[in-house]
Amino acid sequence: MDRPGxxxxxxxxxCLFSFTGLPYILLIEKLKHIKSALKLWLKDIKINEEETFTSLSNDIQNLDKILETRELHEEEHWIYSECKIGILELEDLRNKDSQQRSRVKWASYGYDNSSYFHRSIKNLESRSRIHGLTINNIWVTKLSLVKKEARSFFAKRFKCSSDPIPNLSCYNIK
Structure with missing residues (x-):
């Protein structure tokens, strides 16, 4: 939808669509007609974008070769930067297309990919897990000892001090 035209x-x-019949069938046929027109248009756009990408890449390669032998002139710098901008815009459009395709796949297949996501979550959990601790310069992997050491460490950190807690008394305040 971001592409011009x-x-x-x-x-x-x-404007080119014409059909007579029931309203709901009219809507279905109109959407089918628009979809087929968009497919043809997008196919042409993709071919043009690929040609543009190839052309811009070739221009950048040629300017890189020139840059190896001498400094670029002001006009060549401008062409180089415009080619880079053009390539970034085309890559942005490609990324948006692939993102849209992934959303469509998710909407179509739903939970078919859930095993992939569950594997990803399990992988993240296993990387985040504490497998062991160094206690008194000894690597300990036994879960009960690791839990005991962690509990004692935080108990020391969050132990209540024996200092009296200040008390604020404010009389006659509404």
Whole structure:
């Protein structure tokens, strides 16, 4: 939808559509017509973007070769920076496309990918787990000893002090 000409292709597809029949069938057919028009348009756009990407990459490679022998002129610097910007924009569009495709797959397949996500979570948990502690310069992996040491460490840190707790008395205050 971010590509230039998207709105125009939708308007053109709607103008060229003609159908008579029940309203719900009309809507279904209209959406099918718009979808097929968008597929053709997107196919052409992708071909043009690929050609543009190849052209920009070739320009950057040529300027890199020139840069190895001498400094670039002001015009060549401008061309180099414009090529870089163009490539970044095309890569951004590709990333948005792949992100949209992943959302569509998730909507279509739903929980079919849940095993992947569960494996990812288990992997994260195993990397976050404390497998052992050094206690008195000895590596200890026994779970009960690790728990005992952790409990005693935090008990010392959060132990109440024997100092009296200050008391604030404010009389006649509403």
């Amino acid at each position: 998207f709105d125009d292709i939708i308007k053109l597809a709607c």
